[in-house]
Amino acid sequence: MEAKTARAPSLSSRLVKRLLLWLYRWKGWTLSGETSLPGRCVILGAPHTSNWDFVFFLGATSRLGVEPAFMGKHTLFKWPMTRFMLDMGGVPVNRSTGGNYVEALIAEFKRRSRLALVIAPEGTRSSKGGWKSGFYHIALGAGVPIVPAWVNNETMQGGIGPALMPSGDYQADLAKLAAFYRSVLPDHPRVLAIEGGANA
Known part of the structure; x- marks a missing residue:
């Protein structure tokens, strides 16, 4: 697990976070x-339809x-944005x-004692509702x-919603997640498309 760093967040990241929390x-x-979250988890942000979603999840x-x-x-993590992106919670990946x-x-999960990784399973706001399975493989592999x-x-x-420990049966677990989203957003077209549009 990683050692705690003594470096204080940059002034720009502190100001941006304050602004975003004020907007929230x-x-x-x-x-x-739920009133608490596991220290290490994959948080699904769905349906992802607006740039305001990021503000909500931060708040x-x-x-x-x-x-x-x-x-x-x-x-996005190249100088001069490196420190700002890391302070905002960014984890660089080469896709x-x-x-x-x-x-x-x-x-990264194995390296950290705490990591709450927010992922939009649809990939983009322009998605028609089908989920990509990367979030599942990350959670399953990291335990x-x-x-x-x-x-x-x-x-x-x-x-x-309640935390779901991945069982290794993607379709069964996806059905449970889809059922939760239907319970809170029963008429949302992108929620209705979750199971039918799942892909890798």
Whole structure:
């Protein structure tokens, strides 16, 4: 496990986080569901339809006492952005090498005593709802639970669901996650497409 670093976050990252947390409070989101999160987990952010989703998840995890992390293209971590991106919770990955990003994130989990990695399983906001399976392979390989989280920007509501430890049966576990999302967003078209659009 990693040793704690004594380096203080950069001024720019502290200011940006303060601004984003202020926006979270200003928007007035209502948070429901679980009141705590595992220290090491993969948090699913779905459905991912707005840039405001990032603000919600930052604010929600902050309220739950967790520092969220996210994976980003390794090119975004070059100087002069290196320190800022790391302070904001970024984990650099090189996606040009095929599936190696999964192994890289599994290794990152094994290196850290605490890592709450937020992943949008749809991949992009333009997705039609089908999920990519990378999040599952990361959680399974790292031996950490998957925590479903959701946000509805129309109603300004969001929440955290119960943690699911991956069993190794992707389709069965996907069905459980889909059932949770249908329970909180029953009519959302991208939620209805979860099981039918799963791919690697």
